[in-house]
Amino acid sequence: FDKTISYDSKKGSLQWRYDKNAGVGTLSQEGVVWDMHGKKGEDLNAGKNLQFTGNNGEVILHDSIDQGAGYLQFFDNYTVTSLT
Numbered sequence: 596f597d598k599t600i601s602y603d604s605k606k607g608s609l610q611w612r613y614d615k616n617a618g619v620g621t622l623s624q625e626g627v628v629w630d631m632h633g634k635k636g637e638d639l640n641a642g643k644n645l646q647f648t649g650n651n652g653e654v655i656l657h658d659s660i661d662q663g664a665g666y667l668q669f670f671d672n673y674t675v676t677s678l679t
Contacts, residue, residue, distance in 0.1 A: 602649025613658040634663030
């Protein structure tokens with residue numbers, strides 16, 4: 596697992612950016628940053644699981660995300676939208 600993402604509804608949407616060449620990305624919310632690991636090259640197992648906590652979360656994708664073998668687990672209602 597990567598570190599649990601703790602959404603705070605008072606701080607706006609989570610911004611998710613991903614570098615597909617490096618297989619890593621970040622989720623950020625008002626200066627708080629969480630690192631994540633996705634598929635790297637042909638290695639599907641490089642992807643780590645992500646857990647999202649917090650109520651009524653909002654995630655904005657800035658890039659396409661390839662989580663590889665990792666999964667996403669949401670502990671409440673979340674809305675995920677894309678800028679692209």
